[in-house]
Amino acid sequence: MTGVPPGPTVPERRLSWRVLIVHTVTFRQARAILSSAGPIALIVAVQGRLGPVGLITIAVLATVASLVFTALRWWRFTYRIDAQHLVVRQGLIARSERSVPLDRVRGVDIEAPLLHRVFGLATVRVDAAAGIGRGDEAMLDAVTATQARQLRVLLLGRRSPGPMLAPPPGAVPWETPAPLPGAAPWTQSYPDAPQGSQSPPGAAPGGPWTQPGMAPDRHRPDQVYARLDPRWLLYAPLAGTYLAVPLALGGTLLRDVERLPLPDNLRGLLTFPEQAGVGRIATGVATVILLVALGALVAGAVANWGFVLGSRSGNLVAERGLLSRRTVSLELDRIRGYVLSEGLGLRLVRAARLTALVTGLGDQSRRGQLLPLGPRTVATAVAARAVQSFAAPLAAHPRAALRRRLIRATGVPVVLAGALLLLAAPGLAAIAAVAALPGIALGLDRYRSLGHGVDAGALGIRSGSVVRRTVVLQRRALVGWQVRQSWFQRRSGLVTATALVGAGTGGYEVLDCGADQALHLIADASQAWARDLQPAGAPHESTYSVGGTRSAGAGS
């Protein structure tokens, strides 16, 4: 730490007292302890042993208990930031102290659920570099929104410390959400910021960002990379992940619809009577599809409303949410690439979703999102500006790869059809053969997706059909290669090469590319060390002889 001036510190302090109200109302602390008491009270109440007086007594008692627990926790929970650590102390009787080194902080999330927003509070989650699989390093639930922003700057801004504490009261930083949910969508409160364009520091004086006495670059993005156009939410029904939840919900609803006290005509619309005509079934299916689409739209809007991606003092900052606002900060230095995923539905409308690959980030798919939904062209442009430009054409894989994809996709039904034919069941065999037809389409499409390429800064890999993924990795991020060749692949001259990186899943496969292609790719994408893998290269100077005694010290 020599030479680095000590950054500003935060003396030991408690969370905001207003959180007492929020946690009392939501029974946050009490729930953990009284989780068993609640249902019992409910059962007793439902069985009618209690009059209204009893009910009110229970409610009051529960609220008081909740307040007491909340207050105790609040009283015993303190945090501070010294020159090198964030220190969190908590525990009613058994005290615990967690100390997170500031230079290991990888990301800071600020989340403001609805009730928190009403009281001007936010939850701060600190993600630090530690062993893989460990959760959040520290969570402050909750501080005031202003404090939350200061903390983020303090925790992430170690490289450029500045006087960030105590901004003037009433400061409105760029990520402040509209005070009331739904009243004013965030995107509309800053009409002067052109969509997806750069907004240099110091522009728009007197705008909503600029406050006297405040370093402007600290409280607004240095650059805005993307804003979610509300029209893009129309893609939501076509995105697979949203589809699953409402579909399951719809199924449950339909099953239980018989028991619901609905008017007869509505029930008739929702249920499928035994002798239903084709028309009614079609109506039912259309209704379900409509409901699912609507559900997806609503879910997408709630999660992603007002999504903004920007960069600020070396961090990528993403903010979103209709009811609950969430701000995720990622260190730009730790981003190693991105994944562009296009589900089958999204491909129909040329839309995509964009996720960053970040080292040491838990919950990558959710927190690393750079664009939840949007046109493919926008997603590519955002990726190029925010993460890494990649322009190389993707080379197709050999025809042998097509054969392998087709065999994989149709193998089961074809074998089944053959077996059924042998068993003299031609009817069933025909059905199995027909079932192989979609497999052919799938195999063809999977082959068409396969591709890889290298340019000056990055390496791109594409594969997949139901969800087509284009992975772009910075070449400097490669930590190695794995080349796998099965017996079948050997006969076809194919290999599967895996680019190893210290982010995301740890490795990304170049599926079934030609063996020569793979060697070229590895040589082009990597530095000199990859020459060691080349078959016909110059003789290598090894540092070890077979016997284990070192013959040369060619270490550098």
Added chain:
Amino acid sequence: MRGAPRTPAYQVSRNAVWLWVVEGAISGAVLIAVAVAAWLLIPAQAAAPVRLAATVAPWVAVAYAALVVGFRPRLRYRVHRWEVTAESVFALTGWLTQNWTIIPIARIQTVDINRGALQRLFGLASVAVLTASSKGTVHIVHLDAATAGAVAADLSHRAAQIRDEAT
């Protein structure tokens, strides 16, 4: 064949064959014991297929034991290869499915030496070279202990000297 990556230069310690023989003998013996026990314990009046299976099982176990003692160790010795060069460490394993892994020295994070009980008996040690990627580990199994120590010391020394910033 043309186009396949290069085969690394070095094989593992010759003693590894004996270690694999012992491992195979142990697993074969256990399997034979189980199969024979089943053959003895299943009553003669059991259903015909069960009886047949119980009769065949010991012979299958014997065949397996012969394979894992007589054949597999030599095969493994042939297919396990490794090499450390000026700039990388790489290894090749597998017979039907071959698997090359290469890591540049500059991206090595930690180097582990492991010695199991059986390995000690035969004077062997395994080296694991780890990177930032959970999938990017080079395992060099069953080197003789002195080589393993030299390899690990040299790798970690060189890694510390030329470590890259971006991992």
